[in-house]
Amino acid sequence: MKELEVCPSVSCTTFISTPAAGISEAAAVVEIVEADGWRDPPWRASLGAESRHRKYRQVVDRWHVDFADLTGGHGLLGQVEGRVSTVVAAWLTAQPTTWRGAITHMAIDMCAIFRSAIRAALPHARIVVDHFHLVQLVKARLAELRRRLTWKMRGRRGRKGDPEYDHRRLLRAAAEELTDQRRTVLERDLTRIGTYGRHILAGWHAKEKLRDLLALARTHPARSQISHRLHAFYAWCADHAYLPELVTLAATVEAWQSEIEAFLSHRDHQRQEGGDQPSHQARSPRRVRLSQPCQPTPLVTLRNHARQQKPSHPCSISKTSNVWPSTD
Structure with missing residues (x-):
């Protein structure tokens, strides 16, 4: 949702209003789930401005938590409003027992709220920090x-x-x-x-x-x-x-x-995070994100690419090229 620039309150409302928002018993097995919390700007979480005092009333929580599949390719599994352990634990316990039992690892950021909620709802799952x-x-x-x-x-x-x-x-x-x-x-x-x-x-x-x-x-x-x-x-x-x-x-x-060591020693999660890369490339931090629609390449990227492939003489540049960096 961060890459798509969708307001969390809108996406959360969509999940709640959709009848099939929950995970069914016949859902595919998910072994590694990522719980990621992020905060929305104040103006997105506030509505109902008064005409006299111009004050806004907060109608939704600024914090939202996303649950995504890191191995099966199912993308976003759910979203809850609020960043407290009770909310995260409630969403996990509300899912089918068979689905929860198949989860082996939970990937989180270094947030004690997520860790306590996962230990309460999924005591068998191992917590990893990438x-x-x-x-x-x-x-x-x-x-x-x-x-x-x-x-x-x-x-x-x-x-x-x-x-x-x-x-x-x-x-x-x-x-x-x-x-x-x-x-x-x-x-x-x-x-x-x-x-x-x-x-x-x-x-x-x-x-x-x-x-x-x-x-x-x-x-x-x-x-x-x-x-x-x-x-x-x-x-x-x-x-x-x-x-x-x-x-x-x-x-x-x-x-x-312990969570860091779990990430370093777990193979499936590492393969999904970065694939089989040589050791000299393994230090570049990568993070799995949800798929997003194709977008045009920013002009800054094109300019940097053209600057790296600078020809030996400016006369060799095509007159129709529009990616050559400006000389201002």
Whole structure:
């Protein structure tokens, strides 16, 4: 629904009003189900503006939870309004017993509400957390570290001309995607800043050590491999315990360690997430999304594609081509 830009209140009302919205006894077996919660903007969840005071009354909950099939290709299975454990557990328990018994794994983000609801409704199912949410979390912690140290060092927000601000895209990039020259420039410029720059660089190394752990997905790792890389990540965060962002990150990973290990060791879920890819491509985070209608390629994508395939001389470009980047 996020890709289709459909209002959750509209989609939820459609599911409720449809007679066959529930899962029937003859429904196909679903082994892996994803529960994903997302929030709608306030203006979509509010209706009934008063003409005098221009105030809006909230008629639906801003949070909605989607249930999707990750292996069978059945797409969206259901949607509920609200993001509380009782609502999620009620939807799961309302489904047929045979359908619930066939579920072996539940894929969620790092939300304690989902975990408690699944443990109550599906005690036999194993909970997994994929690397999409972990990579998103570690990048957010690294950005928080950079902003905090920039404000502490300069007394203002980062802006153009500050090395840590100019290299913010390199800090978010994966290590294997950086050339040797770019990595050298990143480490050199951050080291020249001083102590705060080395702290930011330590946060970047923590991100890469966590990504080293997630790189074991789809490789059928042994338990010893997972433990070794987990220890390397925890040891790095412990050595830099003076950085609260790394402490918070390590505590979150520790709280969800069993769910992360379940994702790394489960083969079917990894195959659906990214397919059989070589090990050097396994670190790119991918997330299964619902199918969406074909849309025209954005002009920005076309321009970037044309820029990457830039010919040796501008005269070789066709006059009818409309994808060549502007020279403004």
